[in-house]
Amino acid sequence: MSAVQKLAGKFIVIEGLEGAGKSTAIQYIQNWLIKQGLVEAQIALTREPGGTTLAEKMREIVKMDVQGEQLADKAELLIMYAARVQLVEHKVKPALADNKVVIGDRHNWSSLAYQGGGRGIDLSLINEIKQVALGDFKADFTLFLDIEPELGLARARGRGELDRIERLAIDFFNRSRAVFQQLVVDEPNSVSIDASQSFNQVEESIHTQLDKWLESLL
Numbered sequence: 001m002s003a004v005q006k007l008a009g010k011f012i013v014i015e016g017l018e019g020a021g022k023s024t025a026i027q028y029i030q031n032w033l034i035k036q037g038l039v040e041a042q043i044a045l046t047r048e049p050g051g052t053t054l055a056e057k058m059r060e061i062v063k064m065d066v067q068g069e070q071l072a073d074k075a076e077l078l079i080m081y082a083a084r085v086q087l088v089e090h091k092v093k094p095a096l097a098d099n100k101v102v103i104g105d106r107h108n109w110s111s112l113a114y115q116g117g118g119r120g121i122d123l124s125l126i127n128e129i130k131q132v133a134l135g136d137f138k139a140d141f142t143l144f145l146d147i148e149p150e151l152g153l154a155r156a157r158g159r160g161e162l163d164r165i166e167r168l169a170i171d172f173f174n175r176s177r178a179v180f181q182q183l184v185v186d187e188p189n190s191v192s193i194d195a196s197q198s199f200n201q202v203e204e205s206i207h208t209q210l211d212k213w214l215e216s217l218l
């Protein structure tokens with residue numbers, strides 16, 4: 001079976017804290033897929049929250065500051081899942097059914113890490129909501145870009161003004177990171193990449209892990 005046949009209909013997700021370099025990593029994955037023989041039309045890119053007209057509106061709600069009214073933690077969680085359902089049903093699943101490879105900038109792990117670890121919402125409750133919203137749907141392979149929160153946020157500040165999430169206390173991101181790290185331990189089809197490395201080293205690490213994953217596919 002060729003690499004293109006093995007990869008058809010696969011969902012690859014990049015996860016990580018702010019400033020981990022997810023956008024750059026997605027470019028590395030695209031380059032790797034093209035080296036395997038795919039063309040750009042066989043690759044679909046998504047981001048969370050967002051990716052559809054309605055989901056992008058929900059992203060705006062999560063990111064915005066509203067004078068005199070703070071978004072409740074559970075409301076934030078539910079908006080994230082509403083946006084995720086819109087994306088999965090209208091973009092991700094159709095692309096996978098068309099045998100495309102989908103590269104996702106965040107997916108379900110971000111809710112477990114940010115709303116679970118960071119906000120302190122019970123992980124079992126989040127998993128129940130996930131089951132209602134998505135059932136057993138999940139990524140085929142997840143790459144977690146691991147980075148110290150201080151370094152990641154310094155990188156994020158270098159991009160410009162921080163949004164509502166990025167301005168949260170460092171402890172929020174330390175708790176989120178701990179959940180991400182545990183998820184990698186618990187999920188066989190996932191790897192952790194040291195995102196504090198140079199761009200070339202990160203790219204080499206990603207390509208190496210993707211090569212290993214491809215070899216494991218039947």
